[in-house]
Amino acid sequence: MTDLSMDDFTIDIVAYQDDEARIGDTLNFDVNYWIDPDLTPVGATPTTVIEWINHNGDVLGDQTSLTYTPAEPGWYSIQVKVTSEDLAFDYSVVITEGYTFNLLPLVDVDFKFQLPYENDHNLLTYSNMDIYRFLTYFPRWSSAYNNFYSNTSKFISPQLERVSFIIDDLDQIISNNKTINESILFGHRREEIKLLTIEIPKYIKTEYGYCVNMGEHSTASIDSVPIGAIKKTISHNIDKVSYNIFAGAQDIRLTRPSTVYLQIKKKRSSDDERFIVINGVSRYGKFITEKVPVETSVPIETINEYAVINRITGVDDEIILSNYIENDISHSESTSLDKRIASKDGIYFIPEFEIYDSTLIIKNADSFSSLEEFKYNLPFIPDTVLISSLLDVLMLKDNKLYSSKLMLDYYSLFPPGSSVNNNSFIYVDDENAEVGKSVNITINTDLLKSESLATNIKISVLNNNQELYLDSSSTLVPSSDTWIKLANTGNRIVLSINIDNDLPYIFELRENTRQLPYHAMSYQNKIVPISIGDNIDNIYFHNKNLYIQNLDSTTYTVDPVRLGFTTDSRFSYLQYEFEEMELIYES
Incomplete structure (x- = not known):
């Protein structure tokens, strides 16, 4: 060229x-x-x-x-x-x-009911995977406690998430101070650009697009928004290595000093803490010892960079030692607060990611059975997926690179009432059933008979603005005159519905003595892709950086560009030093 x-x-x-x-x-x-x-x-x-x-x-x-x-x-x-x-x-x-x-x-x-709440955050996807950390302060019986998309959540979560954004800044400080070499974790900022702006701009136009005003510098976080573009810097080729070893003396010499990932595939059988102690020679020629906690089967990255590894002790199980992460998208870092994802009980956990076709499953690696916590619908079946400590999702498909953020998007879901997935009369077996699969809906008629005076019920399914009703012969029909005598039902009514699109499926149970119906819903958590690169053959993490290998075998390191900025009374703050900037104010 x-x-x-x-x-x-x-x-x-x-x-x-x-x-x-x-x-x-x-x-x-x-x-x-x-x-x-x-x-x-x-x-x-x-x-x-x-x-x-x-x-x-x-x-x-x-x-x-x-x-x-x-x-x-x-x-x-x-x-x-x-x-x-x-x-x-x-x-x-x-x-x-x-x-x-x-x-x-x-x-x-009229798009039915929407709260009159508006801010610039809803223009972007942004990380809020610890939302249940806040919602669990509500009563356990409430919709706000059980569902991130409740009207209460929509109203109060954008304010509570400011606390999470402040922790982003704390994460930056911990990561940068705990890193003892020149490298910091991919996605974390190396510097902050400070612009004197007497008036607060609404946007900043750059060569990569428009940066959105994320809010007050003290409470907003640019780290929470997805990567909007990348800057590539040519690099040397990486000699990727991986070893299956047991504790004892070692003679592992890395071509170039780097951090290493340690993984024990065998799950622990008790709550006892496990540590791997690694002895070796640092990139500066000094003998060092590092104690690495291995709480789960997820690979964990060391703090130090090693030129030689002389000895591994601490566990008797087989250890996988490598200097890169490529196909195992679950990994943890010792130099940050790590991926801040809270379970529906409000407890932070180490995530274990799995990909099945176009579905991303997030499991709780802290639990013995690796409980499934969240499920996402990917826009395509990716060739490679990497997830950073800041929950940046990087997807390679047909030599094109896409980015996104893990987000529980309460802006796109509009539940018809507070009983959605929050009652014992009608419920689904999978709130996030994938397209092409089926979801089972159970109506607990036995409980309804014992706790209500109802004599007739009506069951309906709403999807893509089309509503169908269950008649007495268990057929879904367009006519709404389908009341079913409760006395003629057994203990349960179970429906199986095929999911053929990514729009919400809302199931309604109405009974003749109650004005408000009960609801259940199956919906998709979606990954929204942003195209940020092409002609790419391979992506992987090495020595805290993201590396890209082009189709011509040229290797690059990558700096992320986040299209957002924060402000105070005098300054605007960015994470990237753009070559072209134009401040745009509201008229």
């Missing part, structure tokens, strides 16, 4: 509408570009290819003009890539430009 300087080209996206448009509007864009003709070799006749690409990596068009009509409200990013090349003369020039805009919902449309 031909090397370029800023004087060799210009490129600009021309938008024929404001940065904020509405659903149904037709959006029009042009690209204006110029490439210095002196770069073209004598005799070459280069061809030019234009590609418009959205935030999911989909190609939208191949002309200088683009007409685009997104289907849903939200923030969108598009990129135009212009390639001019003549391979016969070894001439290739690629220039790109990005543009971000907000698509607003239609006005004066």
Whole structure:
């Protein structure tokens, strides 16, 4: 590829509408570009290819003009890539430009009940996996205690999550101070950029897109938002090694000093603490000893970087020692608060991640049986998945790299009442049943007979704005005149419903002596992907950094770019030193 300087080209996206448009509007864009003709070799006749690409990596068009009509409200990013090349003369020039805009919902449309709460956080996915840490302070019988998407949760959680965001800053301090070498954990900031801004901007426009104002610097966290782009720095190739060893003398010499991951596959049989003691030579030639707690079967990274490992003691079980994480997405670090995920009982636990097709399962590695805590629907079946200590989800699919955040998205779920998945009369066996699977719904008619005066019941299923009712012959029909005599039922009614889309399935039980019905719901926790790279063959963690290997076998280290900023009365704070910045204020 031909090397370029800023004087060799210009490129600009021309938008024929404001940065904020509405659903149904037709959006029009042009690209204006110029490439210095002196770069073209004598005799070459280069061809030019234009590609418009959205935030999911989909190609939208191949002309200088683009007409685009997104289907849903939200923030969108598009990129135009212009390639001019003549391979016969070894001439290739690629220039790109990005543009971000907000698509607003239609006005004066009733979307049932929504709380009138609004902040800039709901423009982005952000990490809130410790939400149950706060919700468990509510009464155990309440919907707020049992469901993260209750109306109470929607109202109060954005305020409580400020406490979690403050802990993000504490995590940064612990990670940076506990790291005794030059490397810090991937995703954690190395520095903070401070801009003097007398007035508070709403956005900061950069070469990577718009940075959103996350709020007060003292209580907001840029770490909580997903990686919006990456900056690659060319690196040496990594000699990845992995050993299956037992305790005793060792002679493991690493080509380049690095931290190592230690894993015991065998689960512990008691609550007794387990430690691995590692003796070796540091990158600085000093003899060191490190005691590593191994509480679960999840790999844990050492604090120190080792050039030589001389001895391993502490356990009798087989140990897996490696200098990288690639296919085992569950891992832990000694230099941070680690992945802050709370169970539905409000207790932090070490997560154990598993991938089944397009489903991400989060298990509790602290429990002997590895209880399943959460389940997510991935946008595709990934080739590789990595999850950082800050819960950045990195997915490689067809040589394209995507990022996201683990988030329990209460903004997208609208329960019909407080009884949803919070009663004993109607319930589902899997709140997060995957598309293509089935969910069983149980109606406890025996309990209903004993605790109510009901004589008739009505059962319905609502999905994708279509409601069907269960008749007396156990058939789902569109007619609502389907009251069933309670006396004619057994102890249980069990329905099996196939999940054929990722929209919520709401199951309703109505009885003739009560005004309010009971509800159960099966829904999808979704991973929302952001395209951040292409032409990538491999990704892995090594020595606290994320490494990328391109299709041409070139290896890079990666710096994450988070598109957010915080503010106080005088300054704006960013995590990345952008080359282009424009402060945008509210009109």
